[in-house]
Amino acid sequence: MRLNAKALAALLWLAGCSGGGDLPRPPIADTAVRSRDAPAPLPAEAGDARGPAGTSGMGASRYDTVGYASWYGDEFAGSPTASGTPFAPDAITAAHRTLPLGSHAEVTALGSGRTILVLINDRGPTHAEREIDLSRGAAALLGLGGEPTAPVRVRAVTATSSDAAALAAGRPAGLRLSAPPSLLAALRAQLKPAASTATPPLPRRRAPPGAAGYLVQVAAFSSESRARALATTLDGYVEPAGRLHRVRLGPFPDAAVAQRARDDAARRGYGDATIIIQPDQPRVERP
Structure with a gap:
């Protein structure tokens, strides 16, 4: 018996209405929905009175401390760094005593919470009470606003x-999240009081009579301003x-x-620095 088109369509519709024809659908994971609705959790260190204990990707042996940052700029432009590359004031780099050359560090301003990534090069x-020297570009990116420390x-x-x-190309890295206020409070609690950042002019003074004074001559400049900038950085004159x-x-x-x-x-790029002996000579004012 031949079915016409209307009869065939009716049979197919009835088959679709039967209870056993639905294909199973995979369950929808509710984790994706929650991830859109819920705020991102704070790091475990936030609000911890013991201070930082966050993840750095380096395990428990990571370097993590608080201290004071200073910065340097045009007075060193083009001078070789300890890594061998010329110093570029606008690059996002830093000098550190112990972190490996070529490694990276996050620097967080404890006043604002702003965080940047720097290249250690x-x-x-040279000042014992300071933790890190930032390039001018890094200091500006961190928002130091020209403050010396x-x-x-x-x-x-x-x-x-x-x-x-x-x-490595002299550009800033990707943006970092700012540190939350609770973490900043814990970090500031670990900070030792800073020595005065002001450097009052010292009077002219002489070495003790008859004593030989050992001096280090670092460099000589035709520009007085560059010489004074370097002397201020090195605590010289x-x-x-x-x-x-x-x-x-x-x-x-x-x-x-x-x-x-x-x-x-020499480690700061002045390999021609020499030691001289100059007994009982006047010392000029420190800049």
């Missing part, structure tokens, strides 16, 4: 390949010599202390 600071958190991290490439302005450190009590100062200047 130099050695410093600022309290910060320094945390070694493992950078992503894209962030590492950006920093400027001595005029005709049309040149010599940057010197000291006097030091013995040759061993002078040698350490000379080696530190």
Whole structure:
């Protein structure tokens, strides 16, 4: 028996209405819905009175501390860094005493919570009470606003390949989340009081009569402003010599202390720094 088109359509409709013809559907995971509705959880360290314990990608051995940051700029432009690359003031780099050259660190301003990623490419600071020396570009990105020093958190991290490439090319890395107020409060509680950032002019003074003063001559500039900027950074002084302005450190009590100062200047890119002995000579005002 042949069915016409209307009869065939009716049979198919009746079959579709039967209870056993539905195909099973996979359950919809409610985790995706929750992830859109719920706020992102704060890190475990937020509000912890013991201070930072967040994830850096480096495990329990990560470097994580608080201290004071300073910065340096045009006075070192083009000078070789400890890593061998010329210093670029506008790049997002930093000098640190112990973090490996070529590694990366997050720096958080404890006043604002702003956090940036920097490339460690130099050695410093020379001031014992400071934790890290930022390039001018890094200081501006962190929002230091021209202040000579600022309290910060320094945390070694493992950078992503894209962030590492950006920093190596002199560009900022991707944006970081600002630290929450509860974490900033815990970090500030660990901070030691800063020494006064003001450097009052020192009067002219002389070495003790008959004593040999060990000095380190770091560099000589035709530009007085560059010489004074470097002297301020190294805690040295400027001595005029005709049309040149010599940057010197000291006097030091013995040759061993002078040698350490000379080696530190060399690590900052001034490998021609030399030790000289100059008994009972006037010291000019510190800039």
